[in-house]
Amino acid sequence: MLMMAKELPEDLVIQILVWLPVVSLLRFKSVCKSWYALITNQNFITKHLLHNKNINTQLLLKTRDKTTEDYVVSTISYETLQVSLTHPLPPLCLGIDKISIFVVGSCNGLVCLHDYRSVIWNPATKETKIVPKSNLPRIVPAGYLTRIDGSGTYINGMTSWLAYENDCELFVLSFDMSDEVFLKTPLPDNTYREGGEELFVLNELIVIAFPHEQYLYSELIYDIWLLLKVGIKDSWTRLFTIGPFIQINDIGWPGPLGFWKNDTMLIVKSDGQLALYDPSSKQITNLQIHGDIMCLQLVTYMETLVSVKRGNEFEEQDNC
Structure with a gap:
């Protein structure tokens, strides 16, 4: 050679x-x-x-090993939806309850993990880097007292989150990185606001899944809405309703995880079984993948040589 x-x-x-x-x-x-x-x-x-x-786009699934109860990630082929590799989360010197570890997202093959601090991780090279805490004040749009809820999405130079104004009104808060301005999009009328709403991306557009309960709180239904234009409330359009999902207990929520090809949706069932939902035929196809519903997360991912050590270097704290 x-x-x-x-x-x-x-x-x-x-x-x-x-x-x-x-x-x-x-x-x-x-x-x-x-x-x-x-x-x-x-x-x-x-x-x-x-x-x-x-x-070579893949999916990265965070779950928990049934035998060891350790948190692991599996890389899944985007084309075949077959698991190619499973390995543990990096040793982050957490020393706390690992159930709080959250996969914020992935960009260029680097994964952001967060519990009480943020860590950038390259699963392919095994490199990790603790993100130092910012000394800057928390950025919120002028005139709002805003609480960010959960992780966000990044589409075409704009990051968006679900946010609360004064802990009551839920809306989509977006930050346009090119113009450096915030945009507020009110949620569509006639939607359930029971908590557990999730942001997804479909064809470079924002999608929200609104869960609501029925039949004495034993089943969950999700209404899926698409936002055509950020900042314009009237641009919301309802795509479809998915469910019902039987909720076995109060720990973990069955429901959508994200979109796949041809607008099909990856979902998790009450027993941790992953499946595909086709909104056109309303058919559910089980996959040969199971996870712990209490901690399941799925993000788009690709392998990369990009190093987390490049740029401004800093030493990890002594308590790591």
């Missing part, structure tokens, strides 16, 4: 290497100094990242 690489133009070697998974590239850094320099070069890392975005 090394002799062949010496005989090939560097551009061709790069075109071959960008097709390889991260685990192989990490091994190949030891082949020779020139390959180490190539694979760790920022231009190559960017090429590999762009290549993976086009052909």
Whole structure:
């Protein structure tokens, strides 16, 4: 392989290497100094990242191992919905109840985890970096006393969250990073506000699932609404209703996890069974994947060589 690489133009070697998974590239850094320099070069890392975005999108599922009760993540093929790898969450020196660990989201193969602090983690390279606490005051739009509820979405340069004004009125709060302005979108009328609302992304648009209970609180129904234009209340449109889901106990909520191909929705059933829901046929197809409904989370993910150590470096605290 090394002799062949010496005989090939560097551009061709790069075109071959960008097709390889991260685990192989990490091994190949030891082949020779020139390959180490190539694979760790920022231009190559960017090429590999762009290549993976086009052909190698995956899903990252956080759940809990039934035997050890440790929290684990599984990478799932976006094309086949088959689990390819399962490994534990990184040792973050938490020292507290791990049920509070929350997957905020993933961008360029880096995953943000949060409990009482935030950690950036690259599951492919096993690198972690504790995010220092900001000394800046909490940013809220002028004129509002706002509480952010849960994680947000990032679409086309705009981050959005569900937020409460004065702990009563629920709305979508969006921050346009290019114009550096906040936008408020009131929720559609005639929707249930019982708590547990979730934000999703469908075709680069915001979707909210509104849960509501029926039949003496033993079943859950979800109304799925799509926002066509941020900031415009009248641009909400109702897509479909999904359910009912039988709620076995008060720990964990069955329901939607996110969207897949052709607007089908990934859902979790009351027993932790993952399934696909087709809104056009209203058919539910079980997958060969199970999880702990109490801690289940699903985000879009791709493997990357992007390092969490680049940029401003800092030392971890002594208590880690």
